[in-house]
Amino acid sequence: MLNRIRIVLCTTTHPGNIGAAARAIKTMGLSRLVLVTPRLFPDHQATAMASGADDVLASAVVCASLAEALEGTVLAVGVTARRRDLSHRMVSVRDMALEAVHELSQGDVALVFGTEMAGLSNAELDACQLLANIPAEPDFSSLNLAASVQVVAYELRQAFLQDKGEVAREFPPATHEELEHFYQHLERVLRVIKYLDPENPRRLMIRLRRLFSRSRLERDEVSILRGILKALHPADEGSSRPL
Amino acid sequence: MLNRIRIVLCTTTHPGNIGAAARAIKTMGLSRLVLVTPRLFPDHQATAMASGADDVLASAVVCASLAEALEGTVLAVGVTARRRDLSHRMVSVRDMALEAVHELSQGDVALVFGTEMAGLSNAELDACQLLANIPAEPDFSSLNLAASVQVVAYELRQAFLQDKGEVAREFPPATHEELEHFYQHLERVLRVIKYLDPENPRRLMIRLRRLFSRSRLERDEVSILRGILKALHPADEGSSRPL
Structure with missing residues (x-):
């Protein structure tokens, strides 16, 4: 191990x-x-x-x-x-x-x-x-x-x-790539909805990343979040890439 | 500390x-x-x-x-x-x-x-x-x-x-010098009583040191042991050095 x-x-x-x-x-x-x-x-x-x-x-x-x-x-x-x-x-x-x-x-x-x-x-x-x-x-x-x-x-x-072999996490955590795809998706949508100004991004994405990092997202949760993003902006071409 | x-x-x-x-x-x-x-x-x-x-x-x-x-x-x-x-x-x-x-x-x-x-x-x-x-x-x-x-x-x-500041040991442990003086005293007495053969010491002193090391001798205990040694062989000139 x-x-x-x-x-x-x-x-x-x-x-x-x-x-x-x-x-x-x-x-x-x-x-x-x-x-x-x-x-x-x-x-x-x-x-x-x-x-x-x-x-x-x-x-x-x-x-x-x-x-x-x-x-x-x-x-x-x-x-x-x-x-x-x-x-x-x-x-x-x-x-x-x-x-x-x-x-x-x-x-x-x-x-x-x-x-x-x-x-x-x-x-x-x-x-x-x-x-x-x-x-x-x-x-x-x-x-x-x-x-x-x-x-x-x-x-x-x-x-x-x-390690006493405690019960493993019930649900698999998201991988690095799944998280990165989620953050990219999130950022695209935030730009589209003009919540994120590319000319003046401040620290918005960094703060969002940290917020989600603390929660240690599970794979299914990332799917849900991306589902929400897709619902917010169905035309986003990048969201069609596999999770 | x-x-x-x-x-x-x-x-x-x-x-x-x-x-x-x-x-x-x-x-x-x-x-x-x-x-x-x-x-x-x-x-x-x-x-x-x-x-x-x-x-x-x-x-x-x-x-x-x-x-x-x-x-x-x-x-x-x-x-x-x-x-x-x-x-x-x-x-x-x-x-x-x-x-x-x-x-x-x-x-x-x-x-x-x-x-x-x-x-x-x-x-x-x-x-x-x-x-x-x-x-x-x-x-x-x-x-x-x-x-x-x-x-x-x-x-x-x-x-x-x-460290939660547990109660300190009630009795002070012996110092390195006190232990060494004790071992020297012990060795002298063992030679005098011919239990230890200087021509063939085997591992006697080493084994005795290890035995006493495990017990983490207190200062008073060393005094007692040296008192015993002195009683065993009162003429030992080295035993008069201060503890």
């Missing part, structure tokens, strides 16, 4: 950190590393720091975008050191791990890490349904990237070992 | 790991790094990897022996990835953290880490009263040194934050 967890590293600067992350996840029984536009990979520094986790590096998937990295996931969690001025739901990595492991019965779960210097961008955060925080010293809260990956992988393993 | 925790690194090979460990502990609000015979320190790689935790490096204490590093501690915990063929008590780092934080009201607590390649030696383990294990994948259980320090410091911080 731990093989359903993707560790997604966004735009990593130092290849040594990729190798150290590979080692970190392998010690905890995870194996899937996904690299979004890494600056340098493969690289000998990555191999040196992997220190035996060569198999994880060899099977790492390089993606051109975070959206590609998240394809098919049922939960994407952004890992962040800072409190964010957001309406995203934010939990500790310990609580996140329990939730994430529980979700594995439904499909793949992604843990998303930002760059070494700046963490996750707001656009990257918006692709996540949940934020997880490593409780740290407020004045010095920035863990090394591989150290963050180690703590998160550690918590996932501990949660997995203690 | 977290300032009472010493992170003790034994014979570290790579100075970069010392710097990364300094950063790791600072993110969790710890500050005391103790280095037992590091191969290279100070060093620019340590400073580079500390990444802002220069104060922790600057105040790091370098010791010539583990015994010196443990002076004045009331609990020394050996961190080990492997199961050991020992009669030491071994717990998970999560359970250890709860115990260790609880002990801080009594005095300093040390977390002892071995070398990058081989971990803690048996002699180093014998100086500890408790072993703590990071639950990892059995086939690939060796975390990077700084990653281990990060997980341990993380668990200590979480335990500290959730």
Whole structure:
């Protein structure tokens, strides 16, 4: 089941950190590393720091975008050191791990890490349904990237070992693509009805995304919402694409 | 209270790991790094990897022996990835953290880490009263040194934050020096009474140390034991040193 967890590293600067992350996840029984536009990979520094986790590096998937990295996931969690001025739901990595492991019965779960210097961008955060925080010293809260990956992988393993196999969610959650198609559909309709002004969008779509993210939409709920959108604007050509 | 925790690194090979460990502990609000015979320190790689935790490096204490590093501690915990063929008590780092934080009201607590390649030696383990294990994948259980320090410091911080201030131990535990004086006294007496053959000591003292380590001796109990030893062999000149 731990093989359903993707560790997604966004735009990593130092290849040594990729190798150290590979080692970190392998010690905890995870194996899937996904690299979004890494600056340098493969690289000998990555191999040196992997220190035996060569198999994880060899099977790492390089993606051109975070959206590609998240394809098919049922939960994407952004890992962040800072409190964010957001309406995203934010939990500790310990609580996140329990939730994430529980979700594995439904499909793949992604843990998303930002760059070494700046963490996750707001656009990257918006692709996540949940934020997880490593409780740290407020004045010095920035863990090394591989150290963050180690703590998160550690918590996932501990949660997995203690998971009592509670009853799985009754209804399947929407996948990343289903959610994205919904947001695109929603935005088109909002433009058509002139609620969203393309010249002055403000933060409308971002706020709507966050609102829906917190609710962890189920697949059937997305169908219902898209049904409503279609009813609002039946001529929308994009709404005919499959759900 | 977290300032009472010493992170003790034994014979570290790579100075970069010392710097990364300094950063790791600072993110969790710890500050005391103790280095037992590091191969290279100070060093620019340590400073580079500390990444802002220069104060922790600057105040790091370098010791010539583990015994010196443990002076004045009331609990020394050996961190080990492997199961050991020992009669030491071994717990998970999560359970250890709860115990260790609880002990801080009594005095300093040390977390002892071995070398990058081989971990803690048996002699180093014998100086500890408790072993703590990071639950990892059995086939690939060796975390990077700084990653281990990060997980341990993380668990200590979480335990500290959730510590409900239970009633402190009623009686003060013995310090490292009190225990060592007791073991020396015991060994002298065992030789005198010819229970211990210096030509063929087998593992007698090691087994006795482990036995007493598990019981977490209190100061008064050590006084009682030394009183017994003195009564057994009143002429022992070493027994007159202060407890």
